[in-house]
């Protein structure tokens with residue numbers, strides 16, 4: 001039996017129509033997005049990953065994050081998120097996430113738990129020592145002495161997540177420390 005192109009298309013149309021009737025798709029619940037987050041606390045925030053600065057809504061129950069999604073009212077992303085931003089929930093709720101300071105002393109093979117105050121104090125002390133040890137006050141160029149106030153023992157790196165104000169403050173801090181090697185993660 002030969003099937004003409006016209007009959008083939010007719011048959012295909014009929015089959016599709018009967019599938020739609022037989023399948024009877026369930027009626028979409030237009031309220032489902034609200035139902036999903038009903039009773040939860042909503043807090044707007046900005047994605048911490050990059051300088052695009054997409055808006056997000058974080059839903060919490062009893063202080064625990066249960067959902068993170070793009071903020072449709074945000075002018076930058078209008079609800080959309082890239083794959084990294086979409087996975088932010090897994091960063092907040094992850095048993096492998098470190099929430100306390102872990103310190104391994106020089107030469108040691110084991111980690112110790114330390115307080116945040118201890119860590120800040122230690123970082124500040126080491127930065128000060130490094131700066132003082134490597135500070136170059138003057139430099140002779142072509143026989144003439146110039147004041148340079150330069151710290152050759154330290155470098156600083158900005159990240160894409162920093163906004164204008166944070167970049168400004170980091171730049172000021174780096175210059176105050178005499179740091180000349182100031183870079184940005186995106187250029188490396």
Ligand code: SF4
Pocket residue numbers: 047048049050051052053054077080081082083084085086
């Ligand atoms: S990482 Fe993705 S979701 Fe986050 S701000 Fe950048 S583009 Fe937006």
